[in-house]
Amino acid sequence: DTGVSQDPRHKITKRGQNVTFRCDPISEHNRLYWYRQTLGQGPEFLTYFQNEAQLEKSRLLSDRFSAERPKGSFSTLEIQRTEQGDSAMYLCASSYDWTYEQYFGPGTRLTVT
Amino acid sequence: AQSVTQLDSQVPVFEEAPVELRCNYSSSVSVYLFWYVQYPNQGLQLLLKYLSGSTLVESINGFEAEFNKSQTSFHLRKPSVHISDTAEYFCAVRGPFGNEKLTFGTGTRLTIIP
Numbered sequence: 001d002t003g004v005s006q007d008p009r010h011k012i013t014k015r016g017q018n019v020t021f022r023c024d025p026i027s028e029h030n031r032l033y034w035y036r037q038t039l040g041q042g043p044e045f046l047t048y049f050q051n052e053a054q055l056e057k058s059r060l061l062s063d064r065f066s067a068e069r070p071k072g073s074f075s076t077l078e079i080q081r082t083e084q085g086d087s088a089m090y091l092c093a094s095s096y097d098w099t100y101e102q103y104f105g106p107g108t109r110l111t112v113t
Numbered sequence: 114a115q116s117v118t119q120l121d122s123q124v125p126v127f128e129e130a131p132v133e134l135r136c137n138y139s140s141s142v143s144v145y146l147f148w149y150v151q152y153p154n155q156g157l158q159l160l161l162k163y164l165s166g167s168t169l170v171e172s173i174n175g176f177e178a179e180f181n182k183s184q185t186s187f188h189l190r191k192p193s194v195h196i197s198d199t200a201e202y203f204c205a206v207r208g209p210f211g212n213e214k215l216t217f218g219t220g221t222r223l224t225i226i227p
Contacts, residue, residue: 033214042205048213098213104158
């Protein structure tokens with residue numbers, strides 16, 4: 001069990017560019033969650049999947065954000081037309097089932113210049 | 114809707130002294146409670162959790178937390194802290210099935226003074 005992994009760990013992009021992040025959950029975990037953490041704040045929920053189905057999206061997830069989990073394994077989070085306000089740490093977590101705790105990956109730090 | 118309040122943004126404590134990090138929550142449904150720790154330059158790690166049963170839960174490194182339903186609190190305590198406990202601590206709450214996203218507090222930065 002290698003834990004939740006995220007790629008890339010850091011991303012610097014210019015405003016208006018599109019970026020995509022990848023998350024690989026712990027194997028056999030059917031739940032996958034995305035959170036965003038800005039400086040001095042706790043993580044905020046963005047969206048989550050049960051297998052390949054996206055079950056809930058936060059109001060924080062504007063139309064510029066899209067997440068997928070094809071085949072119920074890894075997930076991608078895409079941000080289109082990035083804005084400076086998108087600069088944050090994007091965290092992925094997975095859990096075996098809704099009753100179990102969520103395990104977090106190391107995060108992808110996005111800086112929009 | 115759920116919310117979590119961590120009353121102290123920073124807590125400095127002398128090494129080997131006791132510490133309490135406060136957490137209060139608000140929810141209209143039954144909740145599950147968690148403490149996560151984030152060491153410098155590392156990801157979030159689960160420290161301890163309350164799902165059901167005994168209201169006092171313990172971690173492997175000497176922390177404990179007590180679920181108090183009447184006071185809607187889940188304070189984190191340790192009788193004697195070490196330099197290695199320096200980290201940011203986040204309290205989080207999760208609802209029942211269908212409301213399983215974690216809602217986090219703003220965090221408490223614990224600084225251990227030698």
